[in-house]
Amino acid sequence: MKQAVLYVGHGSRVKEAQDKAISFMRSCMPLVEADIQEICFLELTKPSIEEGFEACVKKGATHIAIVPLLLLTAMHAKSDIPIEIEKGKQRFPHVQITYGKPIGVNQEVTKAVVARIEEAGYRGERAQILLIGRGSSDPDVKRDVCGIADDVRNMLPHAEVFPCFITACEPNYRDVLAQLTADHDTPVYIVPYLLFTGILMKEIEREASKVRKRLQNIHVCRYIGFHPHVKAAYIERIKETILNKEDAFRFRGDRHASNPS
Structure with a gap:
């Protein structure tokens, strides 16, 4: 019996983003007990999920724990990755598969959000915080971002926290910025809830520059x-997936895995 872990990144056309994702996943490997560990990507970056699956099997994997590197629960986790897993399952029906959860709402992630706010100068005073998610038509994305915002409120009781989004769901962060009132004694902290820098980060910085005369x-x-x-x-998600062998992945044909959330 050989245990494999297949790390699934989103993929990017930006080489810096690719390199950072690969470096991050490789840095996790020494902390994980598995006979085989491989990296793959959903799109835009090689190797593909199919190629990652095949690499695990070639090395003798009898069980593959597939763990998406995604902050939020959305259609990539619920549909796109499970479809690719099913292709692997059809090719290698003898291999047991468990499919892990995205990072989602997690106290460790909340600590990361708070750390970013504190890096920007926050010291526990009254403040307004915009937690900006990418956004999606999937309601679970809004649920996750709002859940993180609730946890930030609990950790920073003197701050008002506004969950908002770049696209596809409400409220849009531009609208929230427009509604904030000028109060020179109350700092505003914008937290991009993103794994990578890039176009979206630059967009947020441009919008912030536009309102600096007022705020x-x-x-x-x-x-x-x-x-x-x-x-x-x-790492917590990886270990959960490895230990959850009895809940093997079963593609039901309804665009969802057995544990999609």
Whole structure:
């Protein structure tokens, strides 16, 4: 019996993002007990999930724990990755598969959010915090971001926390920025809830610049990225997936895995 872990990144056209994702997943490997560990990507970056699956099998894997490196629960986790897993299952029906959860709502991730706010200068005073998620038509994305926002409120009781989104669901972060009232004594912290820098991060920075004349005490925090607390949360998901062998992946044909959330 050989246990494999297949790490599944999203993939990116930006080489810096590819390299950071690969470096992060490789840094997790020494902390994981498995005979075989391989990296693959859903799209835009090689190797593909199919190629990652095949690499595990070629090395003798009899059980593969497949763990998505995704902050939020959405259609990539619920549909796109399970479809690719099913292809692997059809090719190698003798291999047992368990499919892990995205990072989702997790106290370690909340700690990473708070750390980014504190890096930007927050010291526990009254403040307004915009937690900006990418957004999706999937309602679970809004649920996850709002859940993280609730946890941030609990950790930072003097701050108002506004969950908002870049696209596809409400409220849009531009609308929330427009509604904030100018109060020079109350700092505003913008937290991009993103794994990578790139176009979306630049967009947020441009929007923040537009409102600086009105909201002078505004700070754009670093995107969440691969903070050590994010790493702790991801390691937790990997270990859950390895231990959950009895709940093997079963594709039911309804666009969902057996444990999609």
